[in-house]
Amino acid sequence: MIKRRKFLVTLAATTGALVAGCQSNSTKRQQHAAGTRDERTILEPAREIPIIAEPDVLVVGGGPAGVAAAISAGRAGADVVLVERYNHLGGLWTGGLVLPLLSTHAVDKSGYHQQVIYGVGDEMARRLRTLDMAIHEVNPVIDPEAGKYVLDVMIKESNINMLYHCWASNVIVENGWIKAVLLESKSGRVAIAPKMVVDGTGDGDMLALAGEDFQNMKYHIGLVHRLGNVDRINKSAPGYKDVPVGNPTPIASVNWFNMHGENDQDGLDLHTLSELQQKYRIQIWENTQKIRATPGYEEVFLLDTASQLGVRMSRILDGQYRLTLKDSMTFKKFDDVIGISGAWCTMLYEGRRVPVNERPLWQIPYRSLLPKKTKNLIVSGRCFCFERELVEDTRIIGTCLVTGHAAGAAAAVAVQEGSTATNVNIKRVQNLLKSQNANLG
């Protein structure tokens, strides 16, 4: 379980998550630290950090990917620590109020529409259904608090050490191995020295800190909110008119309200995140007041704004294999397949329109989760290695659950074998995944 030991950090530079500009060649690192708008720097002195745990597997980030990874590794017998900076599991799915789990279904080569998301992710959806907290058979929309509850229960059942309120801020890399991950917490800065690390931060914080290459994809950032009492809208009120009030959730009186937000935003810039957060919250409040002032809508109220800002995309790993739209459209088969996912939106392919109901299920190769340099890091969730044309399919919750599940299983096997992430016996990983009900086609 969680141990205490002193860990001596010798290099001032490696501890300096807040020091921008003093690291030799990595502009990406600087970007990860303070925003690029700040030019003056300060040198942080080296200090000794207590090592609070030396688990087999450390999963950083408790979003759909991270939770699936932790559960898979834990069930495979690994000693797992899961670290989350906020107070809940589920990431954008629950805390970001992005409630629909896309895309549970897709068509195969013969056009047959079938379920594609299996394994840990499917188990989450089924448990939520049993609680009556998911609507729709295909692409279920869930209740966020039920989601947080179910994930907490599943993590607890799998004997995983859960650390909330911890922000992973740096890594110590030696000879290509991550020796320790540093966390900021109410107990100060602490270190965890794992054998394997799974990056489940969504933003790819770990891969960037480890010095891996990536692209920073600027995309639209929004803030989702929920409205209460939507079942009390009085359509017969004099002066009533149709006003958008969002989309249904499992709770009849509550709707969720998506937001596209501003285009081309840098999800890694602290100033951008702060400005958008503030602006959106004010907009949402004011819009809700407009709704309430409309005849018939007086009882509608703002239930909550999401506790996680809706950063759709940021880092994309420069990994060992870049998954392409062509791979997905041609049903490409991979020897190192670790999962199958589906698609949810219309695409253009070779100049043609491909509607959702013709979008195929597609295989994900293990190599697309692997960074090029770091030996004990596996990447999962919306930052694994794919081309931008595929982004709408790779960033969705279903795909994140699949890549997370696989990353956790591979980490557990690598620990058992004492191998690197790259050299792990892929057949054993695939067998473990199958035994955990994953779908490998």
Place this chain on the structure above:
Amino acid sequence: MTFKVRHSRLFALVLATIFALPFSLGWLTGLFIWTSPLVFLNSLSSQSLSWLSIIGAIILIFVTLRHRWYCRWLCPTGLLCDSVSKLSRLRVLKGMPPLGIFLAALVFGAAIFDVPALGLLDPIVAFHAFFSGFKVSLVPALLSMAGLIFIVGINFISRHVWCNKLCPLGGLQDGLTSLRKMMTKKDERATAFDVGRRAAIGALGGFGFAVLFKRSIATSASIIRPPAALPEGQFQSTCIRCGNCARACPTHIIQSSFDANDIAGLLTPKISFTHGYCLPACTACGTVCPSGAIKTFSKNDKKSLVLGIAHIDVENCLLSRHKECDRCQFYCDYDAVMIHPSDFELAAWPEINRQRCVGCGACAVVCPANAIRIEAAPQI
């Protein structure tokens, strides 16, 4: 000799068919059409030569030096006509005078006025048009096939009548031979005079046809033509309706027009964005167009070629219902779609930048809500 000729034409038939089938073969698409000296002369008179016109120019030299060289060695339609003639004993049109040279002259007469009588009369164009029928719906398909069926079929009623008496390409070759003989041997003058007279009447007929045809052109502004197409009126009169552009189009958005109200525009190519859009780097239609109705253009030219302009019906856009979507903006290669975040009802909305939009159709094709349509660009 006959043995070799048969094989040469058979080979030509196979080759022409491969190029004419509806596969996008790049610049090879419909390549055989460029061998017709008639097509070459037509391009010459409408000043729309391209580098592929060299093929026709070389063959023109051969047919001037050797009587009916094209018919004997290359013509796939001729081979078909001969085969049908073998099946029949009928000679219904035996007494008819040879009209080939007359029709050839008619083609040029019309071409001077930019009217493609060629499309109706050239055996090679008819051969190609036959195969364009494979890609389109039934009625235009039958129409585009009608030319070759007529040319080949008439030989059943009267053996060899097309090649001997009607074909303008044959007529042209006969005319060229008489001209050559007249220059070398004095006693051929009389025949040459006769040929010249027929040619003159034909040319006059061509002028007349051109005038009538031009009057029937309804310049409908709503049709979207391939990129680099000539302005509408000129386009309809220059296009020979061979179907090469539709064949070459990799996304199959070029289709033959069939509008009973627009007889003059019949079988001309128009763009339909139902399934695909115009790829930013594609230059196929310009390369394969033998008439110059679609000018040759480079990838660089393509950036500023306007097909039409996109219109978004914001009320139908998924964003107005707060659904996840950014497809139009994501796929726009010209940076012409902008999704505005809006504080009014929190709904974002897409807008087209009319300066940048070229009407390639990508947004219209991908839009899951069918909220976008492409309208023809206003004619300048």
